[in-house]
Amino acid sequence: MSADFHIRVDTADIDIGGELARLEALGGGGVASFTGVVRGGGGLTALELEHHPGITLAMMTSIAEQAAARWPLLGVTAIHRHGRLVPGDRIVLVAAASPHRAAALEATAFLIDWLKTRAPFWKKEHFADGASHWVEARAADDEAAARWSMKG
Amino acid sequence: MSADFHIRVDTADIDIGGELARLEALGGGGVASFTGVVRGGGGLTALELEHHPGITLAMMTSIAEQAAARWPLLGVTAIHRHGRLVPGDRIVLVAAASPHRAAALEATAFLIDWLKTRAPFWKKEHFADGASHWVEARAADDEAAARWSMKG
Amino acid sequence: MPIDILYFAGIREAIGLSAETVTPPPEVGTIADLVGWLASRGAGHAEAFADRARVRAAIGSDFADPDTPIVGAREIALFPPVTGG
């Protein structure tokens, strides 16, 4: 099964309905997705995402290819935003189309675990009191991504 | 965590973008979804879905409540269409919002397994040569749904 | 006491009705009794219930086994195994 990849990193908002409609149109019968949204709370006013433009797309494409090698997928979409985002903004969409619902859902879980933990992004949090700091890598996220490399 | 339920069975198309935006707005940070689309092939021209109007919504609501009891969810959406559908039409959407991406994805898998196997629908397939038949219950699907009742 | 019977899918098609109101005799005590009694009402009914192992039932909005008593039921649905969505 050769998969249709749609991988993008940009500053624009993500058109969830349009992106999922593209995957539906592949005819597999099932499309799973995960959308991440910037959470507020704790006085957070903005999130600033930085990435390495030279390697992000290459790595995202590689992980999408790994997903397509592991599960029978007709299409994979992975879109990540960078730049300044505020609570409520979409930050990431991953989605997969497959004739098998478990495959679509597991591939989506695999992709989002990788994106949330391994993708080459750095996040700076800005708070209402003027403070800001770079988010540290979290061990729990690394473990979630590590589960996948232990499988198959 | 009290969850926002949005459960519907009707003949209208499903506005995926709008439905997911409602779950995003709950502020959990993550929204997982699964969309089922009528597959063509084998000369299939239409699918006719019949349901028991008196019990479908009650059962869908009950399964959504089970999901919300098992995972920390802010919202659950389950929309199923009935009536006459053609290949390419959306047939079902399930989605869940949660602060935890694994919870959102697992709840979505639980809901779609139930909907695809246990929900009180009957499907009649119509073919290009004029033939039509009622789809038989599939053992593989029952097993997928049974996995969940063995857990927790 | 009259009971509304709802038919779905292949059972509905074989009988040619989506619903009918019946008043079974007092010895019809369970879902299985009801199906047996309905099967005698005509050729379509007999065909619809020929394979008893493939008949499922709900009383009101609850699924019911063949040995579930029907006493007091106002609405009973009879249908093939559900195939899901």
Place this chain on the structure above:
Amino acid sequence: MPIDILYFAGIREAIGLSAETVTPPPEVGTIADLVGWLASRGAGHAEAFADRARVRAAIGSDFADPDTPIVGAREIALFPPVTGG
């Protein structure tokens, strides 16, 4: 041979540059050597690389370990551990 060095996140901020082109001396053979050499270029650089355990690198589009040779590299990125998206 000049190398383009890219800095990201806190390392970029400490140095005050997102990129610079440098020509390290021949004894700078690995990523670790390069970081040590860069750290001596100024106060910002020293601060950026004070905690070596938190410096990550990529040569071109490939992540690189501290002992990865940099011979032939045209572009090297230095950054804190990625936090994911």
